[in-house]
Amino acid sequence: MQIGVHGLVFTGEFDEAGLRAAITGTQQAGFDLLELPLMDPYAFDGALVGRMVDDHGIAMTASLGLDAAHDLSSEDAAVSRKGESLLERAIDVVAEAGGEHLCGVIYSAMQKYMVPPTEAGRAASAAALARLGDRAQAAGVTLSLEIVNRYETNIANTARGGLRFLEQVGHDDVHLHLDTYHMNIEESGMLEPVLDAGDRLRYVHIGESHRGYLGTGSVDFGSFFRGLARVGYDGPVVFESFSSAVVSESLSNTLGIWRNLWDDSADLAAHANRFIRDQLRAVETIALH
């Protein structure tokens, strides 16, 4: 299992200086892995990122949330096709960087929709994902659809909803990505979604209910980590937190980050790294009971 952290904990800009800050911060906090937000995959230099993370002995993954102009679930075929192209590019640069995971809201726009999803839109997204699954598989990249709350997609807001959508996608290498922040809003429990997802769960985000320090909100992390142990989850476990102290033009406003929940990235990250590893260790001891 690799324990990681989202780059926005350290920097809002992912140019070379920003990447360096994120990589150094990741390493100093004790994480194994850095998740990079791939807001613009066309501007992303996979080879450079690959060298930089290799030099520091950490792994990388990438996530993204499509915008309305690249909405894979759009009924407008041109828009959906633009989304598919962007995701093709994203798969390629992740592979170039040596990454094995592309996740996030890669099946619809990451936005507050003002209408429910349509069957045609779902079908368009599912069909594109099946094609993307082939490309990702060939590139050694696993695609995982992040289940997010009602304000960030209208396609699926729960693990069970996500599994139903995966059936529609019908590809063996397109999987689920669960995030405790979103689960706390949408699920009826923190353990059952993990059991329901089972081996279709391939990526995990650890976020507190308000996206600040772990352990200061309403997320029942104990149940979630016990669920991971119960299904033998062995994929990435990545900490996410957002504060107005670190701003990404493209991401902070989309996510509604209006509050300063922390102002010391290094302290936050080291705390989260210990929190996650300590939870995993503690859950192991239940086997003795």
Added chain:
Amino acid sequence: MQIGVHGLVFTGEFDEAGLRAAITGTQQAGFDLLELPLMDPYAFDGALVGRMVDDHGIAMTASLGLDAAHDLSSEDAAVSRKGESLLERAIDVVAEAGGEHLCGVIYSAMQKYMVPPTEAGRAASAAALARLGDRAQAAGVTLSLEIVNRYETNIANTARGGLRFLEQVGHDDVHLHLDTYHMNIEESGMLEPVLDAGDRLRYVHIGESHRGYLGTGSVDFGSFFRGLARVGYDGPVVFESFSSAVVSESLSNTLGIWRNLWDDSADLAAHANRFIRDQLRAVETIALH
């Protein structure tokens, strides 16, 4: 203490037939009070509503969320003024209907903002609320600002943030409205915000984390109800739940109601009425311990 229910549990339309369905449903479920969504106060017949609720022996309150065209926190004075006018009308019709409470997102638009709030916008909203407070006071109506999550306002997402905004408003009769659904996302606990708000808390929404049946999500209701008892809260306690089974064009999409969380309004409402009263009763017994 009056236990109430939001009208959208019963109907998505608030014409006379819709009102009748909501009033009957409220009464049959055992509630004391019906909260009506005042999406268009200009089309709301206060006198009619007053007669109808009186006939059935229940009380009424009203809530609303401003839209972008009436955003009280807009830096565009004309927009803010349109919001203020709408709220003046809302106060008047609530008074006409015999109501004593107007609450909700009445200080900004109820929407996913794409930028942080500005000082000028906050000041405009605060100044307008101070004037509205005078009008409301004269009309015997209490204004309570609903603290909602980051996707529904950018002004204040926690009780403490709300109290800071109340200081800016500076009016003795403009208060706070807390909602367990939003608190579960934004607060660091369910009890302390109630203590912090103290006697500035004048309105309460009871909603589950996913806005479905009470007791099936992640909200720690016990802590919240113990908090109410600790501060001696005696105002309205109103159940809110939304499902795609009952749709309001203006409200359901704004709130992101994409899922069917229930399909039997009467069962849901009676369950919630018992849940709330049973929690209040149980908490009373702690005095014996």
Added chain:
Amino acid sequence: MQIGVHGLVFTGEFDEAGLRAAITGTQQAGFDLLELPLMDPYAFDGALVGRMVDDHGIAMTASLGLDAAHDLSSEDAAVSRKGESLLERAIDVVAEAGGEHLCGVIYSAMQKYMVPPTEAGRAASAAALARLGDRAQAAGVTLSLEIVNRYETNIANTARGGLRFLEQVGHDDVHLHLDTYHMNIEESGMLEPVLDAGDRLRYVHIGESHRGYLGTGSVDFGSFFRGLARVGYDGPVVFESFSSAVVSESLSNTLGIWRNLWDDSADLAAHANRFIRDQLRAVETIALH
């Protein structure tokens, strides 16, 4: 599923007047079933109880906790044999009363032990239970071993510990009885023990962490009831609560009931009946999500 209540909610004495009070209270609170404490099965008139519960249209079950003189897990064969005789009698009178369940601490004394269990003691208890299982099966009575906390037995304090002991018993008709009050002390979660027990779970006690009103303590009932739904549990679900307001000489002191947690049996019982049924109903709606 039958929803029931423990007799000590209504009376501390189980003579004919006490039985009448308990049966009437059970019925008035809306329960289907009365669980009777079988502290002295030799003094228990099964035929009378059977007629009385039949007359009121409710079902009965019985529970007991062995005392030190009848400790089935004693290394002293005479003591263990006395326990076995008592349990034979208990099975017979439950069957006479038309009951289908005998549960509780029927595998050791219900007491604070001052030494760990011994292998010989466990073996003696297991062998006796295998024989008792045959007798119970023939009588149409299911035996369920109640897993209790460290202060009430030393044999098994968790569902998994109980399952290991059931393997030692090796009888298809001796099962588990879980109690939320004890689980809250000993288990690492409220859902997994139910999953682990699966179809070996045949009896359930619902108790709050301090044994008072449901919903005023630390028990995570939501997870427990979701677990019951997940395994399709269909057996008795019985409310237990103890207060110094109703005292049984033999039971209250054994259980350490030093506090007055309630003083109105009828209110407590009706509240618990609604709480349990409302939780079960709410959990059903998760299927829609």
Added chain:
Amino acid sequence: MQIGVHGLVFTGEFDEAGLRAAITGTQQAGFDLLELPLMDPYAFDGALVGRMVDDHGIAMTASLGLDAAHDLSSEDAAVSRKGESLLERAIDVVAEAGGEHLCGVIYSAMQKYMVPPTEAGRAASAAALARLGDRAQAAGVTLSLEIVNRYETNIANTARGGLRFLEQVGHDDVHLHLDTYHMNIEESGMLEPVLDAGDRLRYVHIGESHRGYLGTGSVDFGSFFRGLARVGYDGPVVFESFSSAVVSESLSNTLGIWRNLWDDSADLAAHANRFIRDQLRAVETIALH
């Protein structure tokens, strides 16, 4: 604030070798303070302990649970007087060792009582504690009464019950000691008892619901630590955990430690030290929210 650990995490024997193991373990895990069980204060060499802890730069405190022969709340004046003598000796040796805190069940026997407390017994204990308070004050030692569950005392099982008993004691320097393990059984919340106790809270035990690894049970630590911050608690915070892997003849059986919840003291202790400090740190950040 000093973060400490109970000696039984490291050793079951408190001879010089045992003390050395405990002191070394305390220090290596990162704790500031070692709490020593003072089961036999007459055999305790305060001067030696003082030198040993000083040499390692850690602080010490002591706790004890009276046995039946020294029950301060006994109606038998000779027994109560024996308890008082033992506690006088305990105060003296704590002071000799340079300790500033004596806590635990120092107001009754630490045992499962078989009868409720009597007024005469409570009065005897209260009067003795008032006298002991004077002696402790003179020696620079704070006495804190540990509120424990129903199976370990019959005098007071909640903070509010403890406060009522403190009124009876009537001494300004006899205070409360809360323990999360016991609170999880007896209290109606983890935050309010801290608020209720306020500045009478002078000692804290951090234990999980089953007394194993922190974070694997049902204790709501977040609420408890938020309570400590809210009242500005600044006293010792001491981790307690018991497993059958480390046995004290006098203590393990009294506490009902029948299970192996961990087998690596060093890992357990370092984990707990991080858990407590990380919770305290996280709670600090709430001030920003």
